[in-house]
Amino acid sequence: MPTRDYLLLLAGMAAVTYLPRWLPLALLAGRRLPPWLTEWLELVPAAILGALLAPAILATGEPRRIDLLRPEFIAAFPAFFVAIKSRSLAGTVVTGMLSFWLAKTWF
Amino acid sequence: MTTPAAPNPRPVLMDGLRTAWPICLGYFPIGLAFGVLAQKAGLSAWEIGLMASMVFAGGSQFIAVAMLQAGAPAVPIIATTFMVNLRHFLMSSSLSVHLRGSSGRFLALFAYGVTDESFAVNMGRFRDGGWDRWRALVVNHAANLVWIVCCVAGTWAGRFIPAGAFGIDYALTAMFICLLVFQLRSRLFTLTAVLAGLLSTALYVTLPGTVNVVAAAIAAATAGFWLRRRGRSGGRRPDADS
Numbered sequence: 036m037p038t039r040d041y042l043l044l045l046a047g048m049a050a051v052t053y054l055p056r057w058l059p060l061a062l063l064a065g066r067r068l069p070p071w072l073t074e075w076l077e078l079v080p081a082a083i084l085g086a087l088l089a090p091a092i093l094a095t096g097e098p099r100r101i102d103l104l105r106p107e108f109i110a111a112f113p114a115f116f117v118a119i120k121s122r123s124l125a126g127t128v129v130t131g132m133l134s135f136w137l138a139k140t141w142f
Numbered sequence: 143m144t145t146p147a148a149p150n151p152r153p154v155l156m157d158g159l160r161t162a163w164p165i166c167l168g169y170f171p172i173g174l175a176f177g178v179l180a181q182k183a184g185l186s187a188w189e190i191g192l193m194a195s196m197v198f199a200g201g202s203q204f205i206a207v208a209m210l211q212a213g214a215p216a217v218p219i220i221a222t223t224f225m226v227n228l229r230h231f232l233m234s235s236s237l238s239v240h241l242r243g244s245s246g247r248f249l250a251l252f253a254y255g256v257t258d259e260s261f262a263v264n265m266g267r268f269r270d271g272g273w274d275r276w277r278a279l280v281v282n283h284a285a286n287l288v289w290i291v292c293c294v295a296g297t298w299a300g301r302f303i304p305a306g307a308f309g310i311d312y313a314l315t316a317m318f319i320c321l322l323v324f325q326l327r328s329r330l331f332t333l334t335a336v337l338a339g340l341l342s343t344a345l346y347v348t349l350p351g352t353v354n355v356v357a358a359a360i361a362a363a364t365a366g367f368w369l370r371r372r373g374r375s376g377g378r379r380p381d382a383d384s
Contacts, residue, residue: 051224057253063238089339131316136309
């Protein structure tokens with residue numbers, strides 16, 4: 036059985052994970068937002084996805100370095116191509132996985 | 143605040159599950175890997191399942207296990223978890239636009255499943271139209287469930303799965319690539335995403351921790367917003383605020 040210390044740790048982690056997820060919903064979903072905020076929020080998904088994705092394909096873990104010969108980066112080209120041409124999620128995922136697999140065995 | 147009754151549950155459930163599949167596929171190897179690692183760090187299947195269901199955040203779970211193994215006390219682990227997950231604040235703000243008029247209870251339940259992956263998938267679907275908060279809720283919780291099951295399954299099944307089989311490790315990255323493409327509605331959005339990516343990578347290699355995502359996203363969205371406003375105020379004003 037989990038110890039008391041472990042449960043306290045989890046309770047703390049759960050609280051600090053849940054709050055940032057819940058607070059904006061509780062504060063913003065009930066009201067009309069000013070136009071500037073809506074306009075700014077419209078750009079947030081593209082910005083977050085770009086910010087999440089780029090380091091994952093352009094840079095290594097530890098130590099953190101930019102490395103353009105990574106299979107993650109090479110596999111991104113066919114994946115982007117299929118995503119732009121077909122706009123198919125399934126097609127992109129399968130293409131990405133296969134390209135990554137091939138790139139990993141070759142590089 | 144009143145909440146309209148939930149629509150017919152069957153099509154909602156089916157749509158949600160059909161939409162959640164790339165997330166589930168991507169969670170599979172990561173969840174299993176987490177289970178293996180957490181077990182090696184001395185956690186039982188029980189403790190792993192509890193962490194996955196109470197915290198439900200892949201990145202911070204991995205960091206927490208590494209810190210536990212290194213003998214770190216609770217407070218720094220909790221502080222790190224907070225920093226790592228602060229980006230969800232931005233995501234929930236962005237999602238709130240589509241959840242207007244939901245009851246407090248719905249929002250509390252929805253919030254539990256806000257992750258990078260469910261956010262990306264749901265924002266793509268909301269943008270295309272034909273999507274509603276109930277379907278989005280199914281996506282959140284289907285992904286949740288798969289994550290928890292995979293984390294626990296990793297404690298016994300993980301060692302039988304060859305690492306990196308069929309490039310499955312790349313499933314989530316490829317999913318993000320496609321969902322990012324869906325977000326690029328005009329040159330302004332592309333510019334914002336490229337700027338965010340470059341900034342985030344530059345911060346990632348120069349600073350420790352995970353501030354790069356939040357800092358780059360805020361800076362790029364603000365730059366994009368500023369560009370749009372500037373473009374609008376100069377010369378013609380095709381869509382000036384009425």
